[in-house]
Every structure is written in C-alpha cells, then in structure tokens.
Amino acid sequence: MYAHQRVERALRKAIAETQARGLLPRVELPGPVIERPQGRGHGDYSSSLPLKLARPMRKSPMDIAGLIAAEMPRDEAIGRVDVARPGFINFTLSPAWIAQQVDTILDSGPSFGNVNAGAGQRVQVEFVSVNPNGPIHVGHARGAVFGSALANVMEAAGYEVEREYYVNDGGNQMALFYRSLHARYLQALGRDAELPEGGYRGGYLVDFAREIVEEEGDRFLSMPDEEAVTGLGEVGLRKMIDLIRQDLRELRVEYDVWFIEQSLYSDGLFGKVAALLEESGYLTERDGAVWFRSTLLGDEKDKVFIRSNKAPTYFASDAAYHYNKLVTRGFDRVIDIWGADHQGNVPFMKAMMTALGLSQDRLDLLLYQLVTLRRGGETVRLATRAGELVTLKELVDEVGPDACRFFFLTRSPDSQMEFDLDLAAQQSKENPVYYVQYAHARICGIQKLAGERGIDHGDGRVLLLTHEAELDLLKKMLQLPELIEAMAANLSPHYLTSYSLELATLYHRFNDSCRVVSGAPEDLPVSKARLKLVAAARAVLARCLGLMLMDAPEQM
RNA sequence: GUCCCUGUAGCUCAGUGGAUAGAGCGGCUGCCUUCUAAGCAGCGGGUCGCGGGUUCGAAUCCUGCCAGGGACGCCA
Numbered sequence: 001m002y003a004h005q006r007v008e009r010a011l012r013k014a015i016a017e018t019q020a021r022g023l024l025p026r027v028e029l030p031g032p033v034i035e036r037p038q039g040r041g042h043g044d045y046s047s048s049l050p051l052k053l054a055r056p057m058r059k060s061p062m063d064i065a066g067l068i069a070a071e072m073p074r075d076e077a078i079g080r081v082d083v084a085r086p087g088f089i090n091f092t093l094s095p096a097w098i099a100q101q102v103d104t105i106l107d108s109g110p111s112f113g114n115v116n117a118g119a120g121q122r123v124q125v126e127f128v129s130v131n132p133n134g135p136i137h138v139g140h141a142r143g144a145v146f147g148s149a150l151a152n153v154m155e156a157a158g159y160e161v162e163r164e165y166y167v168n169d170g171g172n173q174m175a176l177f178y179r180s181l182h183a184r185y186l187q188a189l190g191r192d193a194e195l196p197e198g199g200y201r202g203g204y205l206v207d208f209a210r211e212i213v214e215e216e217g218d219r220f221l222s223m224p225d226e227e228a229v230t231g232l233g234e235v236g237l238r239k240m241i242d243l244i245r246q247d248l249r250e251l252r253v254e255y256d257v258w259f260i261e262q263s264l265y266s267d268g269l270f271g272k273v274a275a276l277l278e279e280s281g282y283l284t285e286r287d288g289a290v291w292f293r294s295t296l297l298g299d300e301k302d303k304v305f306i307r308s309n310k311a312p313t314y315f316a317s318d319a320a321y322h323y324n325k326l327v328t329r330g331f332d333r334v335i336d337i338w339g340a341d342h343q344g345n346v347p348f349m350k351a352m353m354t355a356l357g358l359s360q361d362r363l364d365l366l367l368y369q370l371v372t373l374r375r376g377g378e379t380v381r382l383a384t385r386a387g388e389l390v391t392l393k394e395l396v397d398e399v400g401p402d403a404c405r406f407f408f409l410t411r412s413p414d415s416q417m418e419f420d421l422d423l424a425a426q427q428s429k430e431n432p433v434y435y436v437q438y439a440h441a442r443i444c445g446i447q448k449l450a451g452e453r454g455i456d457h458g459d460g461r462v463l464l465l466t467h468e469a470e471l472d473l474l475k476k477m478l479q480l481p482e483l484i485e486a487m488a489a490n491l492s493p494h495y496l497t498s499y500s501l502e503l504a505t506l507y508h509r510f511n512d513s514c515r516v517v518s519g520a521p522e523d524l525p526v527s528k529a530r531l532k533l534v535a536a537a538r539a540v541l542a543r544c545l546g547l548m549l550m551d552a553p554e555q556m
Numbered sequence: 557g558u559c560c561c562u563g564u565a566g567c568u569c570a571g572u573g574g575a576u577a578g579a580g581c582g583g584c585u586g587c588c589u590u591c592u593a594a595g596c597a598g599c600g601g602g603u604c605g606c607g608g609g610u611u612c613g614a615a616u617c618c619u620g621c622c623a624g625g626g627a628c629g630c631c632a
Contacts, residue, residue, distance in 0.1 A: 037575070048574055051612065061612075086612070088575070131632060173632055289630055300558080300628095307630040314632050343560050344627045369561060370626070410580090411569065414561055416625055418568090429594085432580055438594050446591045486572060498570055501579065512596045519590085534591095556594065 014071040043090030050087040061087025105536040113480035118159030127337035129166040133177035136392040145408040149493035157488030178233035184209035252549040297351040368413035406433035439504040444554040460528030
C-alpha cells in the first residue's frame with residue numbers, strides 16, 4: 001500500500017473512531033481527505049478536513065483536529081501527526097519507513113507507481129486522426145504527443161487502453177486529394193494537366209505520382225478519368241497512411257488500430273445508426289437535406305446529417321463511429337483528442353451521445369489549443385492546404401524526438417503555444433529534457449563503476465539511508481503513484497514533466513552531496529545502501545521517461 | 557454578435573479551493589585532483605490582466621470588463 005493510501009486510511013479510521021465514540025457528530029466527509037502541503041514544515045501530507053468540517057460539526061477547527069489527531073491509529077509509515085493552526089492535521093512519514101521503500105520500489109520494478117483507478121476498464125484513446133491528404137505537420141505533433149502520453153498514463157492507472165487513429169478516407173477534401181494526385185500522375189507522365197482549383201500543392205504528391213509511375217506504369221492513363229482517380233486514390237491513400245504512420249513512429253507514436261471511416265458504410269453500421277436516430281425522431285428533412293435535430297437537446301442549431309446530394313456529412317460518420325466505439329466494440333470509456341479548431345463540434349457530439357442513448361460520461365472530448373509557428377520573427381498560421389508547412393518529420397529531424405516530446409508535453413493542452421523554428425535547435429540544447437536524462441545517465445555511470453569494482457549491493461541495508469538528500473529523493477520517488485492517479489483523473493499527462501524535473505533535481509542534489517562508490521572500506525555498507533537507492537531512482541526516472549515515450553540514456 | 561481557450565517573474569510556462577505562488581531559460585556570484593560541471597549552492601526578479609462576489613481560506617470557483625487566440629459551413 002502506498003504512502004498516501006496509508007495516511008488516508010489511518011485518517012478515515014481516526015475520524016470514524018471519534019464519531020463512534022460520540023466525540024464528533026457523524027457528517028459526510030467532503031472532497032479529498034488529504035493533500036500535499038506546498039511548503040516545507042507542514043509534513044508530507046496534510047488534511048484540512050477540520051476546517052471544512054467546522055461548520056457542519058458546529059465545532060472549532062482546532063478542536064476537531066485535536067480530537068481526530070488523538071485517535072490516529074498507529075501506522076509504521078506515519079512518524080508524526082501534528083495539529084497546526086488554524087485547523088490542519090499534518091502527517092510526517094517515518095524516515096525508517098521511507099528508507100524501507102527502496103526495497104519496495106526495487107521489488108516492484110517497472111510497475112512501481114501503477115494504481116488501480118481504472119479497475120481494468122477498457123478505454124480507447126483516439127488521437128491525431130488527421131485526414132490522410134498530406135503529411136503530419138507541426139500542429140499535429142501536439143495532439144500526437146499528448147495522446148500517446150495520456151494513453152500510457154491511463155494504462156499505468158489500471159485501464160486497459162487501445163490507441164486508435166481514425167482514417168477519414170471519404171469526403172470532399174479526400175476527393176480533392178485524389179484529383180490532385182491524378183493531375184500529378186498525368187504530369188509525371190509528361191502530360192499537360194493542372195491541379196484542380198484549391199488542390200493539394202505539396203511536393204509529396206509529386207513524389208507519390210512518380211513512385212506510382214515507377215511501380216505501376218501508365219496503366220491509369222487508359223482509364224476514364226473517374227476510374228483513374230479512384231484507382232490512383234486507393235494507391236495514394238495507402239501511401240499517405242504509410243507516410244503518416246512512419247512520421248508518427250519517429251515521434252514514438254504507435255497505434256493499435258487504424259480505423260477506416262468507409263468501413264462504417266461497407267458494414268452497414270451507418271444505416272443502422274441513421275435508422276436508430278430516425279426512429280427516435282432526431283432526424284428531419286429540410287431543404288432537401290436530412291438534419292440532426294440537436295435543438296431538441298438544447299443546442300442552438302440543428303446540424304446537417306445527410307446532404308441534399310445524399311452524401312453523409314463528416315458529423316454523420318462520426319455519429320456512427322462513436323456508436324461503433326461505445327456499442328459495437330463496447331469500450332467503457334472513449335477519449336477523443338481534438339484540435340481546438342474542432343471545438344464547435346463538441347456540443348453536437350454531446351447531443352449525439354444523448355440521442356444515441358449513451359451516457360456522456362463515457363466520452364471525453366479533449367481539446368488542445370493550436371500551435372502557431374514562428375519563423376524569421378514572423379508568426380505563421382499553420383494550414384494544411386497552404387503551400388508552405390513544416391512537417392512533423394522536419395521538426396523531429398531537427399530537434400529530435402525526446403526534446404520534441406518534452407517540449408509539447410510541458411504545456412497544458414489548454415495553453416496556446418508558439419513554436420519558434422529558428423530557436424528550435426538552440427532550444428533543444430537548453431531543453432530541460434536533458435536535465436532529466438542526465439540524471440538517469442549519471443546513475444548508470446555509478447552502477448557501471450560499482451560493477452567494475454565488483455560491489456554487490458544485494459545485501460545493502462536501506463536503513464542506513466538517513467541523509468536528508470537521500471530521504472528527499474526517496475520521498476519524491478514515492479509520489480509517483482499519486483501522480484499517476486492525478487494524471488489519470490484529470491487526463492493531464494503533462495504533470496509528468498514537472499515531476500520528472502523535480503525528481504531529477506533531487507537526484508542531482510543527492511549526487512552532489514552523497515558519494516556512492518567510495519574507496520574507503522569502512523564506507524562499504526553505506527555504499528551498498530546507496531547503490532540500492534540509485535537503482536530505485538533509476539527505475540523511477542526510467543518509468544517517467546518511458547511514460548513520456550522518451551529515451552532513458554545510459555550515457556550522455 | 558454568440559460560444560470555447562488563454563492572461564502568473566525579463567522570456568517560455570507549471571500550479572489537483574488551503575499555510576510563505578514555483579520551474580526552466582536569461583542575468584549576477586561562488587564550486588571540478590574524487591561516481592559525467594548536460595551538475596550543485598547562492599543572489600536578483602511577482603498589484604497571479606482589472607473590478608466585484610462566494611468562502612474560515614481564491615492564482616484556482618462565480619460575475620462584469622479589458623487583451624490575445626480559436627470556432628460559429630450541405631468543409632473535415
């Protein structure tokens with residue numbers, strides 16, 4: 001059982017005991033029971049419950065705190081319980097218990113920090129899902145990093161996670177993409193052809209066309225245009241998905257499922273969902289189109305579901321898609337990560353959940369604010385269809401996946417951010433990611449030295465760890481489970497970055513004040529204990545870096 | 557006009573209603589014969605956009621205003 005769980009259990013027990021003895025009235029406990037005090041001198045955990053209970057219990061906070069503190073059961077983890085004005089109860093962990101946790105961490109290995117908040121629920125995280133009509137660009141990197149880190153965090157928190165990319169292979173934009181490819185294909189064969197109005201001008205289509213000519217020759221030339229566009233489109237789509245998959249892989253983003261939008265139509269699910277909505281009266285015809293009546297559910301406007309040309313809208317696909325996720329595949333929870341430019345769809349999607357008879361609690365729509373790009377002192381709005389864009393690949397090639405991931409992960413998805421390309425390489429040198437990785441590499445260096453000197457720390461006695469720097473480092477390590485719990489509850493993987501920095505700071509501080517491998521024979525017992533400590537620290541640092549999908553280098 | 561996000565140190569940003577608001581970068585001062593100085597210690601730097609409100613307690617919740625970004629399509 002983790003430290004915070006022990007403290008909470010003991011506190012609840014103490015409260016129940018005071019109530020059972022009639023010292024305090026029975027009232028419901030509000031909110032979180034314990035928290036982490038910010039400053040030093042208030043212990044490792046504290047409870048402000050007495051302040052909150054003062055009113056319902058009709059007693060002074062200090063009296064309540066005193067009564068509860070007096071009933072605190074003995075727990076080897078809890079060294080001290082103090083009452084502090086104006087009504088806090090502060091808990092200080094026992095140094096001996098803290099030291100013993102080194103063994104616990106080493107025994108847990110890579111699973112240290114895992115919690116069971118998810119209780120095995122199946123959750124799907126769908127992210128990036130950019131239309132496959134161009135390479136992933138810098139703006140998408142944010143969603144890719146956020147989504148992949150969140151998926152890892154949810155897994156650590158006890159959810160069964162599936163990572164999914166939704167491939168929109170239909171719609172007007174894709175049609176335009178296919179026609180653009182057709183034009184490039186004709187050009188590649190020396191024919192006179194012009195890109196369609198507003199077509200995709202990116203060089204990747206020129207490359208695709210050349211590859212297709214190399215691989216399949218001019219066989220599309222003899223077909224009627226429409227057939228050629230379709231045929232080329234299939235090949236182009238496959239190439240585009242491969243390219244996207246490859247680019248994302250360089251950012252260490254991998255998926256379990258690539259879900260094809262068209263399959264919703266080919267397997268008949270779309271028709272089923274449309275019929276369901278029709279039956280419950282959520283569809284209506286107007287101006288030749290079929291509308292989803294979201295106004296019935298409190299929205300300001302209705303939304304087109306099937307166009308007057310009989311083609312379903314993106315939104316209609318999305319309705320069937322979410323039905324597939326939550327009903328067909330039966331995920332307990334679904335998390336969609338969208339760019340802020342899709343925010344307008346949030347109310348419609350929520351209304352759709354209700355219309356489909358699904359609880360809104362099962363769907364989280366997370367928005368990340370858009371990234372703007374700064375180049376040559378000028379701010380450029382990112383747009384896929386504009387000619388000039390910076391691809392994800394260019395970014396990763398320039399700053400590396402680690403710095404790139406850390407950079408995006410440091411910011412909360414709610415904050416707008418500006419990416420200064422001119423400073424990217426320079427920033428990467430100053431990127432705090434190296435500070436964290438360096439801590440890991442330093443530990444590896446120590447372990448290497450210990451290995452060379454043949455020191456076996458298996459019998460190291462952790463109770464020898466009493467130095468302030470040792471205990472501070474350990475206490476920070478022990479926070480990992482709480483961190484994972486909080487990140488999963490708030491869907492906020494970005495806490496990892498600050499935590500890793502704090503952990504690395506405490507490691508570097510320890511490294512500076514405590515010598516691990518010593519030449520003096522009388523230091524051997526402490527050396528062994530410290531070797532255990534650094535092994536545990538290495539495990540926790542590696543875990544954090546792993547959750548962020550960053551490298552944990554053995555040397556730098 | 558309506559809706560969403562943001563406004564915290566010179567810059568980039570953390571901050572899960574609690575006690576004295578933090579980090580990185582930049583600036584200044586020290587510290588390498590010893591496990592990597594990609595490090596450590598210290599100094600300086602704040603009307604948490606502004607005004608009201610709720611609360612024992614507000615950077616955090618509510619509200620009004622100001623500023624920046626985004627969305628309001630039979631595009632995706």
